[in-house]
Amino acid sequence: MGDAVVEPVAVDLEPLRRNARLGDILAYERIVRMPLHRRFIVVLVAVLLFAVAMLAGLWFLGRSDILAVAPILGVFVVGYTVLAAVGFAWYAVGLGRRAKVAAFAWQNGWAYADLLENTRRPGAAFARVARGQERAVVACDDERMPFELGMHHSVARGQEGATIQRPFAFIELPLPSSVPHIVLANRRRSIIPTLGLGRGAARMELEGEFATVFRLIVPEGYQQDALYIFTPDLMARVLDLGSGAEIELVSDRLYVYLPARTRFDRADTMAAAVVIAEEFHRRFAARTELYRDDDAGELAARAGVSVGLRGQRLGGGGVSVIAIAATAGVLLLSAGFTAFSLFGGDILRSLGAS
Numbered sequence: 001m002g003d004a005v006v007e008p009v010a011v012d013l014e015p016l017r018r019n020a021r022l023g024d025i026l027a028y029e030r031i032v033r034m035p036l037h038r039r040f041i042v043v044l045v046a047v048l049l050f051a052v053a054m055l056a057g058l059w060f061l062g063r064s065d066i067l068a069v070a071p072i073l074g075v076f077v078v079g080y081t082v083l084a085a086v087g088f089a090w091y092a093v094g095l096g097r098r099a100k101v102a103a104f105a106w107q108n109g110w111a112y113a114d115l116l117e118n119t120r121r122p123g124a125a126f127a128r129v130a131r132g133q134e135r136a137v138v139a140c141d142d143e144r145m146p147f148e149l150g151m152h153h154s155v156a157r158g159q160e161g162a163t164i165q166r167p168f169a170f171i172e173l174p175l176p177s178s179v180p181h182i183v184l185a186n187r188r189r190s191i192i193p194t195l196g197l198g199r200g201a202a203r204m205e206l207e208g209e210f211a212t213v214f215r216l217i218v219p220e221g222y223q224q225d226a227l228y229i230f231t232p233d234l235m236a237r238v239l240d241l242g243s244g245a246e247i248e249l250v251s252d253r254l255y256v257y258l259p260a261r262t263r264f265d266r267a268d269t270m271a272a273a274v275v276i277a278e279e280f281h282r283r284f285a286a287r288t289e290l291y292r293d294d295d296a297g298e299l300a301a302r303a304g305v306s307v308g309l310r311g312q313r314l315g316g317g318g319v320s321v322i323a324i325a326a327t328a329g330v331l332l333l334s335a336g337f338t339a340f341s342l343f344g345g346d347i348l349r350s351l352g353a354s
Contacts, residue, residue, distance in 0.1 A: 020100050179250075
């Protein structure tokens with residue numbers, strides 16, 4: 001028997017089909033109570049004042065003939081002015097995109113937050129970050145597809161640099177019961193850090209096209225539980241809808257991780273996200289609603305615990321490629337400076353003698 005025909009959830013995408021105007025941006029800033037120093041007009045005035053100051057400095061350098069002696073100063077002045085203009089353009093584009101997403105959320109009666117910090121979601125990509133920020137978060141409470149989506153950024157300060165990772169978009173869906181910690185790592189593109197995730201865990205090699213796209217990581221001993229959840233028809237739909245994503249099931253949550261370039265402010269992208277939210281919620285809820293871990297034990301079962309301790313979390317937290325690259329870069333620079341301090345004089349003297 002085939003799947004029952006389910007009517008698609010109707011959403012109003014019209015706010016995403018038009019560009020945000022200045023009035024929309026100013027209204028957005030007022031509604032979300034954006035701090036004064038981050039508002040469009042304030043930032044614009046600051047950039048213009050900076051540009052005027054730079055041009056005045058350039059004029060002064062030209063009048064005093066300093067540019068003739070050190071023309072590099074003019075390059076710095078012009079360069080900083082251009083950087084300020086480019087930075088403002090980037091900021092304005094991002095602000096306009098968030099205003100469109102907010103208008104879409106409000107049009108459909110959903111909640112919206114411009115910025116959330118330290119939400120501490122249970123997903124591995126969130127848990128490994130010391131400080132996280134989420135931008136343009138939409139929360140839908142429709143029982144057919146309760147979800148939250150947004151863009152996650154990691155913020156590092158001081159000794160927290162090792163936890164920094166690439167930004168990513170996410171969709172969070174609730175599950176009716178807790179399940180083993182399962183990660184579908186994408187073989188074709190890495191979105192979240194999975195290097196080192198699940199040390200000692202089982203990496204299941206599945207069959208068919210699904211195996212060429214995803215690698216299934218589960219706690220050791222929970223391979224059959226994973227197959228109970230990921231039936232062939234469910235894997236087929238995951239492949240159809242989420243072949244460019246990475247997926248994580250942890251506790252009573254399901255996360256769909258998408259690349260940082262995901263544009264929720266585009267109507268087609270948001271429509272696809274809504275389809276994923278509705279269908280994944282329905283299908284995964286059907287597979288996990290009655291799930292119980294036989295290894296949880298009778299006492300745990302009476303307490304309502306559906307997953308044994310061993311299956312609740314994969315070992316390790318994933319290692320960020322950015323952190324590895326940054327560490328390697330620092331080590332190479334340190335080695336270079338050390339080598340130059342020890343042997344640089346001899347090298348320069350030998351070059352001068354030749």
